[in-house]
Amino acid sequence: MKFVVLKFGGTSLVDVDLREKAANKIIAAKEEGHMPVVVVSAIGRKGDPYATDTLINLVSQSYRELPNREMDLLMSCGEIISGIIMVAALQSMGHPAVLLTGAQAGIITDNKYSEARILKVQPQKVTKFAQEGYIVVVAGFQGVTEDGDITTLGRGGSDTTAAALGVALNAVCVDIYTDVEGIMTADPRIVKEAKALDVITYDEICHLAHEGAKVVHPRAVEIAMQKGIPLRVRSTFTDSPGTLVTTSGEAYKGTIDITRDRIITGITYISGIAQFKVGIGTGIEGLKQQRRVFRALALAGISIDFINLLPEFVLFTVLDNVADKTVKVLENTGYVPEMITGCAKVSAVGAGMSGVPGVIADIVEALTKEDIQILQCNDSHTTVWVLVRREDMEKAVIALHRQFKLGQ
Template structure:
């Protein structure tokens, strides 16, 4: 069987018309000779009776302190409701279908409630139904632990479900259907002339996703990359081909010098971060101070980003919603940090920048033209980050898009 995993997000199953459109995508795949496996997210927005947020708020009227185990049981309901409705839609169109929960589909996870990780997939029941000619619909975002407890996979969990099933079934493609026509060169709400990319590498989309692009979860990309299974990001609302995510050999096939083809693939951003500068002193005492600082923040469960370590000070950022806690931890440990709130992280991502001189110079030039101060910078093989003031974020994204994507 030629498996094709098709994942439909919440916006793709929100109304009867959209569910029928999604079902037509499934039917088309079947007519093309594929055995489609459909993964669905929960449907509905806050306020609608079947929406996950509505169910959570209903229970929180009784108590705000809901145990993680019971919260997983509650949160798994949304995808099951969505899956039943999708099966009914397919059946109405004349296609025999069956719904499997994450547990029934063989999604085995660790026991970390609310943020479980898939450890393996046992697709035997799914394969039995597929051999009987049924379209298998799987409730995304959920699985079952080794000891039989229902778990949920955290943000992007339905993407992760689709990717794991794609690997387990050795699917020809994993298609992620969403409300945009593919992976864009920048957020179209900020850059009006952003365009959908035809192809990107696994590494590039992981970086774009980690740095704020919300089209596909990076964990899903990391999973399909293990077996080199192509992933396509497509729109439920149009017939556009979408973006193919694959290895660099496919993306740059036939290209003699990829640096002339595409140095930067896309620009993305993360708003609402806070910068901390902490003086630690020089020499052995300074090293000990840095150890104490990082140890205290780690024990408090605070994730740091954009870290620069110097002989006399440490500079890093945290998300705005944990900045007060971070400041309190540092003060309790004897540090007096310099705090800059209201920052944003802007990233230029592209596998083609590796070994190419002048990329940082071009970034500084673009920021200088817009009179945007760079508060901090960092880089890797595929990404250069700059920290800017929050009020400068959108201008910074547009400036880098003009410079690298539009050739200005």
């Protein structure tokens, strides 16, 4: 049996039109002679699985305390409900379908509730129903321990379910369906010329994901790649081939290696950031003060980023929503910080930039040409980060995208 795994996010299920488009992709796969296995996320569960969920609101209205085990059990209902809706859609289009929970699909995990890891997959029930002619829909994001307790997989969970099922079923491919054409060189809402990458490496995906791009979860890619199952990110709305995820630096099944010479993969951004500048004096005293500042922030549980240690002062960023708390902690420790809230971090990501001269020069040139003030700039082997004011963010993304000719 030639399985293909198709994963749809909750946004693909919110109305009848979208569901029909998703169902058509599934039916097309069936009519090409494949056995489609469908993985769905909960409706209204986006990046953060706990953000928008009505089930969680239901309980948290009254109670703050809920054990992780029960939270996972509650959360698992979200994917069951959206899976049922997908089954109903397929049935109404004349294609018999069944829903399997993560447990029924044999997704066996450890017992780290809310971020469980898949230990193995026992897909006998998937195979059985598929052999009987059903389209099998699997509730993503969830599994079960060897003891029979229901778990959830945390961020990117449904992608991971799809990849793990792809491996267990030795699928022809795992297709992650989304509302854009694939993995994009930049957010198409900001950059009109943004285009889908034909091929992307695992490394590049990890870096893009880390810098705020909405791509497939790295864990899912890792699982699929270990067993050589092709994984693609594709659009529910078009027939374009989407972005193929491949191993680093190697041509995949005859595809020309277009990633080898690529300096920059994409431009990403994260807004809602506040920059802090704290004077610390010079010399040995300055080093002591540095330690005091960072220890005070660590004790207060404030996560900091974009750290620059300079002779007279330190620079760092925090998320806007902890800016006030950060000011208080610093003042209580005896400092008078300077703060700029409403900043954004714009990143140029590319595994290929390592050892290539002139990348930072290009970036600085592109931004200054547009009169964008660079508040801070750091770099690593694979990424250049620039801190700008929020109002300059879109302009900066567009300028960098153009500078590296990503739309061509």
